[in-house]
Amino acid sequence: MTQSKNRKLTIARAMAESVAQEMRADERVFVMGEDIGELGGVYGNTRGLLEEFGKDRIRDTPISETAFIGAAVGAAQDGMRPVVELMFVDFFGVCFDAIYNLMAKNIYFSGGALKVPMVLMTSTGGGYSDGGQHSQCLYGTFAHLPGMKVVAPSNAHDAKGLMTAAIRDDSPVVFMYHKRLQGMGWLGTEAGATVQTPEESYTVEIGKAAVSRAGTDVTIVSLGLGVHHALKAAEQLSEEGVEAEVIDLRSLVPLDRDTIRQSVAKTGRLIVVDEDYHSYGVSGEVIASVTEHDISVLKASPRRVAYPDVPIPFERGMEQFCLPSVEKIIAAYREIQPSRSPSAASV
Amino acid sequence: MMQPSLEQKLWMYEYMVLSRRCEEQIATIYMEGKSPVFNMANGTIPGEMHLSNGQEPVAVGVCAHLEAADVVTATHRPHHQAIAKGVDLDRMMAEIFGKATGLSGGRGGHMHLFDPEVNFACSGIIGQGMGPAVGAALSRKMQGKPGVAVAFIGEGATNQGAFHEALNLAAVWNVPFICVVEDNAWGISVAKEASTSVPRNDVRAASYGIPGHYVEGNDPYRIHEVAGEAIERARAGKGPSLIEVETFRLAGHFMGDAEGYRPEGEKDALFEIDPIPRMRQRLVDDGDASDEQLRQIEEKAEQRINKAIDFARESAEPRPEDALTAVFA
Numbered sequence: 001m002t003q004s005k006n007r008k009l010t011i012a013r014a015m016a017e018s019v020a021q022e023m024r025a026d027e028r029v030f031v032m033g034e035d036i037g038e039l040g041g042v043y044g045n046t047r048g049l050l051e052e053f054g055k056d057r058i059r060d061t062p063i064s065e066t067a068f069i070g071a072a073v074g075a076a077q078d079g080m081r082p083v084v085e086l087m088f089v090d091f092f093g094v095c096f097d098a099i100y101n102l103m104a105k106n107i108y109f110s111g112g113a114l115k116v117p118m119v120l121m122t123s124t125g126g127g128y129s130d131g132g133q134h135s136q137c138l139y140g141t142f143a144h145l146p147g148m149k150v151v152a153p154s155n156a157h158d159a160k161g162l163m164t165a166a167i168r169d170d171s172p173v174v175f176m177y178h179k180r181l182q183g184m185g186w187l188g189t190e191a192g193a194t195v196q197t198p199e200e201s202y203t204v205e206i207g208k209a210a211v212s213r214a215g216t217d218v219t220i221v222s223l224g225l226g227v228h229h230a231l232k233a234a235e236q237l238s239e240e241g242v243e244a245e246v247i248d249l250r251s252l253v254p255l256d257r258d259t260i261r262q263s264v265a266k267t268g269r270l271i272v273v274d275e276d277y278h279s280y281g282v283s284g285e286v287i288a289s290v291t292e293h294d295i296s297v298l299k300a301s302p303r304r305v306a307y308p309d310v311p312i313p314f315e316r317g318m319e320q321f322c323l324p325s326v327e328k329i330i331a332a333y334r335e336i337q338p339s340r341s342p343s344a345a346s347v
Numbered sequence: 348m349m350q351p352s353l354e355q356k357l358w359m360y361e362y363m364v365l366s367r368r369c370e371e372q373i374a375t376i377y378m379e380g381k382s383p384v385f386n387m388a389n390g391t392i393p394g395e396m397h398l399s400n401g402q403e404p405v406a407v408g409v410c411a412h413l414e415a416a417d418v419v420t421a422t423h424r425p426h427h428q429a430i431a432k433g434v435d436l437d438r439m440m441a442e443i444f445g446k447a448t449g450l451s452g453g454r455g456g457h458m459h460l461f462d463p464e465v466n467f468a469c470s471g472i473i474g475q476g477m478g479p480a481v482g483a484a485l486s487r488k489m490q491g492k493p494g495v496a497v498a499f500i501g502e503g504a505t506n507q508g509a510f511h512e513a514l515n516l517a518a519v520w521n522v523p524f525i526c527v528v529e530d531n532a533w534g535i536s537v538a539k540e541a542s543t544s545v546p547r548n549d550v551r552a553a554s555y556g557i558p559g560h561y562v563e564g565n566d567p568y569r570i571h572e573v574a575g576e577a578i579e580r581a582r583a584g585k586g587p588s589l590i591e592v593e594t595f596r597l598a599g600h601f602m603g604d605a606e607g608y609r610p611e612g613e614k615d616a617l618f619e620i621d622p623i624p625r626m627r628q629r630l631v632d633d634g635d636a637s638d639e640q641l642r643q644i645e646e647k648a649e650q651r652i653n654k655a656i657d658f659a660r661e662s663a664e665p666r667p668e669d670a671l672t673a674v675f676a
Contacts, residue, residue: 073478
């Protein structure tokens with residue numbers, strides 16, 4: 001992989017670059033969604049595409065998610081490779097039938113006779129007072145339902161590679177990008193997401209987690225923005241001699257359970273950081289992946305730093321109270337850190 | 348009226364008969380293992396069963412104009428359209444029986460029949476076939492390949508959001524898409540007048556700036572004519588159309604439906620105008636076919652269905668663990 005000059009890209013640019021490269025290589029790839037043409041996407045992830053590829057392949061749609069996501073399925077089954085945007089993951093309610101009952105099930109219902117090579121890209125995440133219908137993550141909702149692959153990059157390098165892999169996949173892939181990692185003009189961006197990104201085309205394997213930081217004392221598993229909180233928490237813990245291992249899931253479906261298990265077998269302590277709702281979701285799944293496999297590796301109870309089971313409030317103080325944070329990860333570690341006194345309860 | 352050619356008339360009759368024999372046989376086999384107490388879970392063919400008796404003219408009138416390369420999406424009541432589209436009969440029957448040799452190895456069943464060879468798919472969600480048909484039409488246009496896409500829906504589906512969104516989108520994109528509404532007057536037990544704000548859905552086409560037609564009388568020749576025009580328009584790049592066809596359901600909504608909601612005498616009156624004997628009589632009266640010729644067509648159809656049933660019965664069941672495969676491409 002070339003390490004050309006300073007090539008730090010935002011996730012927005014990385015996504016657009018991947019799509020452009022795939023569109024140049026394969027005329028069957030096209031993009032549709034609301035405001036992805038003229039505007040270049042509300043999140044900047046299709047900037048420049050309309051100019052290069054034109055209106056036939058870069059289609060601004062009416063506000064008709066059921067129709068255009070259903071159309072993407074039909075086009076994908078007929079030999080095209082659509083990349084469709086659902087502007088906010090929160091909007092899935094108006095079109096979820098086309099997603100989970102149609103897109104996700106047609107390969108299976110056809111016994112494998114059909115392919116559905118489409119990418120559904122959608123924005124996730126809050127923390128900027130956009131309210132309860134524009135701030136959700138909903139990772140668990142999409143990961144839970146069978147038949148669709150789900151990816152969620154934490155940085156531009158992975159975003160580009162995962163998008164390329166998703167476009168080339170003959171199965172439907174839901175590409176969930178976090179708004180606060182995106183690098184758009186209208187919202188602050190986590191600096192750690194904007195990273196060196198190779199110019200050439202490459203893929204990041206779907207279904208493979210990354211060890212973002214090696215460590216021996218505690219495993220912190222996360223995805224998206226949570227990975228950056230975890231890395232910052234790891235830095236702070238390092239100052240007191242605690243080395244945290246940070247796992248960036250990158251994919252939810254398939255879930256890289258092996259990497260999670262190997263890490264916890266090494267450290268004995270597990271914290272899951274998940275901006276999605278606490279119950280019935282990703283954090284519980286990661287924990288169960290460890291405990292059902294070999295509970296003896298755990299030296300302490302697993303911990304989750306997740307969004308509480310409440311709708312997301314508008315007011316800043318309330319919203320920040322609910323969101324995962326570096327402080328909460330540290331506090332979670334305190335609950336399970338090895339005891340100083342030999343007579344204490346935790347091992 | 349532009350009559351179908353003699354060849355098309357005989358094709359339509361043959362495929363209406365094939366359809367009806369199929370539904371009659373399935374109705375009998377469906378009841379195997381479900382007595383003395385009817386339990387949908389039991390028997391040779393479990394689950395729901397939605398038969399198309401009486402609606403055959405819609406399928407043949409439209410599909411007479413379609414090639415294998417044209418795309419059709421259909422509903423939970425798909426057999427007549429699948430047969431008219433040229434779906435592999437043996438594998439379709441095997442799929443309905445849930446056998447390993449079925450179109451989907453048993454994973455789909457009667458409501459999820461997929462035959463990529465003839466571009467046929469159906470779905471159990473009301474209106475769900477609209478979007479994919481629009482997308483298939485878009486795909487042909489983008490690839491510069493020929494072909495039209497037809498979405499068959501019931502009149503009940505015209506009140507679902509997917510119907511409206513897809514018609515608008517098809518019109519905005521100007522794609523070769525035709526929506527054919529089978530108006531059998533009943534959405535399970537709710538009559539059309541009780542559910543739909545307009546008596547006929549052809550008027551709704553105006554909302555989307557596309558042509559709309561209503562075809563009365565469950566008449567295969569008339570359906571053939573109107574569908575032909577719409578399909579030609581689409582092939583010529585002139586965009587989508589909406590057609591609603593008056594038809595009727597001789598069977599219940601699903602097998603086991605006691606149909607207490609239908610007014611007394613309604614079904615008896617409909618059996619009097621069963622479209623198959625009507626067409627048979629017309630072919631003879633018009634001098635288009637002899638009684639003997641038609642008898643041969645009918646016998647051939649019966650044998651064809653029996654062959655498919657034998658194939659289905661004799662085929663093995665899938666291995667239970669095959670439930671875990673074919674999730675991803």
